[in-house]
Amino acid sequence: MTSETALQALYDRLRKRENEQLKQLALSQKMATITTHKAFEALQPDLQDFFYQDNLYIFVADKEEKSYSLLLQVKRHTQIINNDLWSCKAGFFQDCIDSAEPVQHGPKEILKAESTFPTILVEAVRTGSKAIISMAFRLHDQRWAIVSLEYKKRTDNDLQLNNRITSLIPQLNITIGNILMYTQSVQLTTSQIHASPIVSSPSVRAAFMPPDDVRAQIIGNSPQIKIIKSQLKTVAGTEMTLLIQGESGTGKEVVTQYLHRLSTRSQQSLIKINCAAIAPTLIESELFGHEKGSFSGAIKRKIGKFEQANGGTLFLDEIGDLPLVLQAKLLRVLQEKEVERVGGNKTIPVDVRIICATHKDLQDEVRAGNFRADLYYRISAFPVTLPPLRERREDIPILVQHFLEKHAGTVPPKQMGKKMLQRLDLHPWPGNIRELEHVVARAILMTAGPTIKNIMLSENPVFVRANKIPDFSPQTLADFEKQYILWVLRRCNGLISGTNGAANILGIPATTLQSKMKKLGISKKFISLQE
Ligand SMILES: Nc1ncnc2c1ncn2[C@@H]1O[C@H](COP(=O)(O)OP(=O)(O)OP(=O)(O)O)[C@@H](O)[C@H]1O
Known part of the structure; x- marks a missing residue:
């Protein structure tokens, strides 16, 4: 031959x-x-x-x-x-x-x-x-x-x-x-969770707590979260690369920590790098390190994240923001399991398990030419998609309880009032679990007694959730006003007054909004109609 x-x-x-x-x-x-x-x-x-x-x-x-x-x-x-x-x-x-x-x-x-x-x-x-x-x-x-x-x-x-x-x-x-x-x-009734206004008695809580020997920090018992936890337990002991996708604040980092703790690498480091938070020019040296004098400003040798994570886990957060040139280099490192420091001339073997996370849809990014298909296939051997909080509302009470205990400090945890839990259940949670944690932490600070009876929810959640303004074609001012009010009302689920009500968002008193609605012929039945 x-x-x-x-x-x-x-x-x-x-x-x-x-x-x-x-x-x-x-x-x-x-x-x-x-x-x-x-x-x-x-x-x-x-x-x-x-x-x-x-x-x-x-x-x-x-x-x-x-x-x-x-x-x-x-x-x-x-x-x-x-x-x-x-x-x-x-x-x-x-x-x-x-x-x-x-x-x-x-x-x-x-x-x-x-x-x-x-x-x-x-x-x-x-x-x-x-x-x-x-x-x-x-x-x-x-x-x-x-x-x-x-x-x-x-x-x-x-x-x-x-x-x-x-x-x-x-x-x-x-x-x-x-x-x-x-x-x-689905056979187990999840309605129990909804029916319980305050998840505070130890017996009720015990039913919600997962029976893990490793203390679970992924709080949640919705079917979606149970499935994710079981997937993670199965995959933790392997060397598989994971791709965790989900909106901001859904717990991608929490999942990474959980997985690292369950893995055989748990005694070694879990090193994190946020690809979106570092200037593109610096990411290469952050990831792979550099030799002294390799570029102006490189006054001493730097050990990159890959080397720091050797033997452990490397968490590449916001991988979807990694510049294309570095995607090629990352792919080579993943394939060859060795890195070369910037300005260096020797290869250093690294034994690292990779976990990637992104809030972007990487398949869309591949289609748009922003993300390399070969890197996508390499890192997505095991994809996990975390659901937004609004799609697993049954987890809100147990998460609230978790945060009430987490932020209690040295005093006994406060309780969340029944009406407040109902309000939390209605909120769209654009910031997901992070937003819920902040709301609970703030409420603890603002409450003197044992029960939280008031909470502050983000002012205009509706606009974060659906910030796309409809395409209004040319029309009279009255028609425009009617359409705009309807649009806002739909995003507030018909709520007129209160912090999350349409009047607050429009910047007018609730009574003025009501009289405008009457004048413009906006009734409840239009609000529930789809746009
Ligand atoms: N399942 C969970 N159980 C308990 N706490 C959680 C859970 N998920 C998220 N949190 C809490 O919510 C906050 C946000 O979580 P995390 O940083 O993991 O989200 P993320 O998806 O990585 O966000 P981002 O994309 O903005 O980096 C953290 O304070 C974390 O403790």
């Missing part, structure tokens, strides 16, 4: 591997957001594109490992309802858990008289399937699960398929865990 053809072969192999990884990443990303049976079943085309299977089954054992049953099936045509239980002691189940690799079974063993296979697989083979390839894995709650792929045409073992199955197991584990947990959470 000439060196040119050898090079070409190497290039082809690398490209193939890269494509394979991209395919796996794309599927993992889709799976990461799934919490329901239905959504999983809808993945049929994607799973088929990856495994080329005809049908796919997921079996899950009970906690005692006595029996297992069918949890999910992804079939090309009709779904079969099957509530059967099969014994965990039987050959098929044991075969799968004894093997660290995918196991293939053919019609001969599956159709044997004393077959130990689930009836659903026996039926599949009876109706013409040629192979069932299965792999066992432990869910994070320690139960065993088995994924079985049914093939109508396969005859022998395929190494690439085995690799694909093995590579998807960590994500499958998380997704199945999420589906199980989501099913449980």
Whole structure:
């Protein structure tokens, strides 16, 4: 082989591997957001594109490992309802858990008289399937699960398929865990949380506190937060790079600290750099360090964040703001696991786990050409999206209680009055949990007695939430005034007076607004209509 053809072969192999990884990443990303049976079943085309299977089954054992049953099936045509239980002691189940690799079974063993296979697989083979390839894995709650792929045409073992199955197991584990947990959470009534005006008695609080051995600082028991916590527990012990997305103040840094504490690197440093807070010209030396004299102002050697985080975790906050030139350099460091200080001529190996966060939609940034696609794929191996507070209002009481205790100082924590909790529940929370914490901390300071009966909410939250002014076409002043008042009223949910009321935002007394509304023919029914 000439060196040119050898090079070409190497290039082809690398490209193939890269494509394979991209395919796996794309599927993992889709799976990461799934919490329901239905959504999983809808993945049929994607799973088929990856495994080329005809049908796919997921079996899950009970906690005692006595029996297992069918949890999910992804079939090309009709779904079969099957509530059967099969014994965990039987050959098929044991075969799968004894093997660290995918196991293939053919019609001969599956159709044997004393077959130990689930009836659903026996039926599949009876109706013409040629192979069932299965792999066992432990869910994070320690139960065993088995994924079985049914093939109508396969005859022998395929190494690439085995690799694909093995590579998807960590994500499958998380997704199945999420589906199980989501099913449980919707069964548990969350209305209890809403119904309780003051979450203060220890027994009530105990019910809301997660039973973690590591003291959880991610406060929240909404289904979304439960899923995120379980994902984090599963992924913490791995070396996976995480991409945490979410609006400002949703807890991206809190999640990073939680993850670092749960990881095997917890005894080492967690180093943070905010890519948006440092001038673009300085980020390179902040990240990678510099040698003395490498540029004017470099009066002594500087150790960069990568080196500082060696052995630990590096938190790249606001990664979406990293300049494009540095994105290329960061990608190289992530691939090669070594850095070169600015002005230096030697490479320094670094062993760092990376966690990235951004409030931007990085996929949009990639499409807009502001963020490199290859870096995006490299850092988004495990994406986590934190919900805004307004989408998990059931967590407000428990968060309030947490902040009442956190900011109590040396005196007993105050209580949040019932009416105040109702007000907090109605607020849009543009600043998310950070804003809630500030509101509670301020209320503690302003309250002399044991119960908080007054709170100050940000003056014009409506404009932060929806600051897009509608496109008013030319019209009379009266029409304009009517439209504008309606627009403001809709953003205040029809509230006229009070701090968050429309009158306050418009800068007029509530009575004046009411008479204007009457004059302009604005009634409540228009306020609730969509624009
Ligand atoms: N789940 C949570 N439990 C308890 N406190 C929280 C939680 N999430 C956020 N907080 C608190 O809210 C504040 C903001 O959190 P954090 O800094 O992690 O948000 P962020 O998403 O990183 O914000 P930004 O994008 O602005 O940097 C912090 O004071 C933090 O303690």
